[in-house]
Amino acid sequence: MKKVAIIMGSDSDLPVVAKAADTLKEFGVPYELHIYSAHRTPVEAKEFSESARENGFGCIIAAAGMAAHLAGAIAANTTLPVIGIPMKSKYLDGIDALLSTVQMPSGIPVATVAIDGAVNAALLSVEILAVTDDDLAKKLKAKRDADTKKVLEKNAAAEAQYNF
């Protein structure tokens, strides 16, 4: 199975981005996690991106906050699908990172999830790998079904408490 790369701009992103790693673990998807910044370690970020395909990756998740160029910079150096996570920060609540990540000009796409959307980034990466992996597709369906069941149980409890 192809690996997923989880790259983040700073170790301050880790508490949120760790949820992506946890989600990939749930699905048994192999991953590597690295701290590379578009601004602070541009050489490492570029080298990783350029060699990601030949190193067995199928998708790259890139998380960054503030002037968040990481996902775009990575996407510029690979034709693998890149998923951007805009990170919330203390000044502009992540709107800065959201706009920096999502507003890619034509030619270099970044699939941007919600601010701090680490779980969805991981789920989207699993869905990408599952296009050519039937076992993974079955796991995704099972997870959806389990999540649906949980909501319906909560609905039944709420209905029982409030409806008459």
Ligand code: RP5
């Ligand atoms: C970005 O700047 C990082 O992704 C992080 O979200 C933000 C702040 O980084 P630190 O100053 O906390 O290292 O590059």
